[in-house]
Amino acid sequence: MDLKELRRTRRGRFMGSMLPYVGYIIQSGVAMVFLFVLIVFSAWYTSLLQNVPEGIPIRWIMLAILLPAVVNSSFRTYLQTPDTIFLLPQGHRMKEYFAPSWVSGNVWKIVRLLFVLITLWPLYIRTDDSPKRLLFTILILIAVKLIASYGLWKEIAMLSRPMAGIFTFLRWAVGGLIIAAWVWQPAGRSLIFMALLAAAYLVALSVPARHAVPWERLITMEKNQGGRALMVLGWFVDVPGREQRVYPRRYLSKWGARLPWRKDTAYRYLLTKSFARGDIFGIIMRISVLALLLNWLNRDSYFGTAIYLFFLFIIGVQLSALRKLHSESFWLTVYPFPEGSKADNTTQFVFRAHLVVALILGLPFLASIGDRLLPVIGTFAAGILVSFLFKAYLSRKAARIADEDL
Numbered sequence: 001m002d003l004k005e006l007r008r009t010r011r012g013r014f015m016g017s018m019l020p021y022v023g024y025i026i027q028s029g030v031a032m033v034f035l036f037v038l039i040v041f042s043a044w045y046t047s048l049l050q051n052v053p054e055g056i057p058i059r060w061i062m063l064a065i066l067l068p069a070v071v072n073s074s075f076r077t078y079l080q081t082p083d084t085i086f087l088l089p090q091g092h093r094m095k096e097y098f099a100p101s102w103v104s105g106n107v108w109k110i111v112r113l114l115f116v117l118i119t120l121w122p123l124y125i126r127t128d129d130s131p132k133r134l135l136f137t138i139l140i141l142i143a144v145k146l147i148a149s150y151g152l153w154k155e156i157a158m159l160s161r162p163m164a165g166i167f168t169f170l171r172w173a174v175g176g177l178i179i180a181a182w183v184w185q186p187a188g189r190s191l192i193f194m195a196l197l198a199a200a201y202l203v204a205l206s207v208p209a210r211h212a213v214p215w216e217r218l219i220t221m222e223k224n225q226g227g228r229a230l231m232v233l234g235w236f237v238d239v240p241g242r243e244q245r246v247y248p249r250r251y252l253s254k255w256g257a258r259l260p261w262r263k264d265t266a267y268r269y270l271l272t273k274s275f276a277r278g279d280i281f282g283i284i285m286r287i288s289v290l291a292l293l294l295n296w297l298n299r300d301s302y303f304g305t306a307i308y309l310f311f312l313f314i315i316g317v318q319l320s321a322l323r324k325l326h327s328e329s330f331w332l333t334v335y336p337f338p339e340g341s342k343a344d345n346t347t348q349f350v351f352r353a354h355l356v357v358a359l360i361l362g363l364p365f366l367a368s369i370g371d372r373l374l375p376v377i378g379t380f381a382a383g384i385l386v387s388f389l390f391k392a393y394l395s396r397k398a399a400r401i402a403d404e405d406l
Helices: 003-027 030-050 058-071 088-127 134-157 161-184 187-205 215-233 263-276 279-297 302-324 341-361 363-368 373-405
Strands: none
Touching: 003 088, 030 088, 030 302, 058 088, 058 134, 058 161, 088 134, 134 161, 134 187, 134 215, 161 187, 263 279, 263 302, 263 341, 279 302, 279 341, 279 363, 302 341, 302 363, 302 373, 341 363, 341 373, 363 373
């Protein structure tokens, strides 16, 4: 069996299944939105470089932006559930199958890392007192990226899941310490520290016991990776077979439990629990943290308002995907929901969540309310208006679907 050809075939089949939806994405106007965002970001970043604020914490910004780009890793193996039976005899040869996954995963992640670094570099050299050389920085970040990818691969194969969790934390800690050492410390001293830390981390990875091939975990990871791709496509068109990854998030377990258990709120209860434990919640949290940071840095300008509204639009798109969350659930066809309650509950939930996010993301502008009272009030008003516009959009969409079902 040619394992490399098997992976190429599966990759081609997956990419082929995505191509029919590309036309819908183009028709949705996403290209124009992307172009508009690029123009706005370029204008804002050019203005920032021409008028850099005093005391900007550039080293902390470098650490916060580069750390996820360096440490976060993933691989597309295209494994399937039947492989635990049919490919099991090939376990001793699976390195041939996995090698292209590891290489392609790292290549695309390194390209993304370089894009982030090159974008951030003009601000760094204008604000740091003793900036490092770009070439050396690129080489160090690529080395850390490869080490982090190797660490993730070892974590996946570990027998003990608690031990794998410890090494996940260790991977992020090592990546953060190496980047911090390079950004804050002199080059010679930081290189010695980074070499010793990397060597200690690689030695530690060899200690825990591991599976030869962690079939079930790799298959689960592949389902999650494919599910994310289908979720993105689901923003533009109905995609069959979408699955959502479920996260425990016990700290949010009581969210929704206070809702009265009535027929008219039953779907809102389900939606609240699903949102709190799904991918969309994590995506919105990450987007919100980035938006808060950028809003704080631009709280005294109209660029801050533009950034605020842009992120509100992105979060609105994410929340709007909730209307398709349980579109293929069998049990929703069995449970006697009141007519129209599913669409109404979804619209109300998305509107309330979007409104809360709009208020939270606007908090940085309150620091400048003394000097910019009217612009700050206008910013909040525009954010609330965006939430109402998304509510109106979901209401019209629900009404159109109801008319088609008649």
